[in-house]
Amino acid sequence: MKVTYLNHSGILVERKDCYYVFDYYKGELPPLDTEKDVLVFCSHSHNDHYNPFIFDLLDKKGMRYQAILANDISDEKRLMNIKHSFVEPDQCYRFDGGIQVETLLSNDSGVAFIVSTDEGVVYHGGDLNDWYWEGEPEEENLELRTIYHTEIGKIKGRHFDVAFVPLDPRLEAHYADGLLYFLESVDCDSVFPIHYWGDPSAIQRFITEYPQYQYRIKNTERAKGEMI
Secondary structure: OOOEEEEEEEEEEOOEEEEEOOOOOOOOOOOOOOOOEEEEEEEEOOOOOOOOOHHHHHHHHOOOOEEEEEOOOHHHHHHHOEEEEEEEOOOEEEEOOOOOEEEEEEEOOOOOEEEEEOOOOOOEEOOOOOOOOOOOHHHHHHHHHEEEEEEEOOOOEEEEEEEEEEOOHHHHHHHHHHHHHHHHHHHEEEEEOOOOOOOOOOHHHHHHHHHHHOOOEEHHHHHHHEEE
């Protein structure tokens, strides 16, 4: 598999016979092989994760595609002529080409995705994260944390080839809580931080503060067709 960072939480994964596009927000797509199909994943309806402009970009490139969308997305007019499926949390779906898609419940909105084929297993967290906000009521922060730990607990003991996990500097001292829990709980070869709002220094800060994970954490900004 090859990984290309698009922007924010937007990721392009290239497999031998197809592409995945996760949570496109903005940015250009690299040249694509028109012989391959595209699966467009959208984890939830927030406009920094679901931007229907991705369909225009794929049309211009002459790509065949279908969309796999969290069921909180409501865009009937735009989706009318697009092959698409809506998915719910805590479900498992099968698609053509031997692709299995599992979902976890996001503690913000929508779902997180687990995509499995004989070529490997990919995790994209969407907005599933340990959202501990300074100044917010402690009981609300602890509720969000409990949901996150519960959902990540569902994938403990499984192996992932690559994962895309939020690392959000807006959380201040708690910016890395979710990523740390993921790394401690999940067996994954390569982990790319996402959702850092254009502040890649958060990645270097994490590696500096937690050097024990430096060989698993990838610099997302440098992922321009990186082989995994």
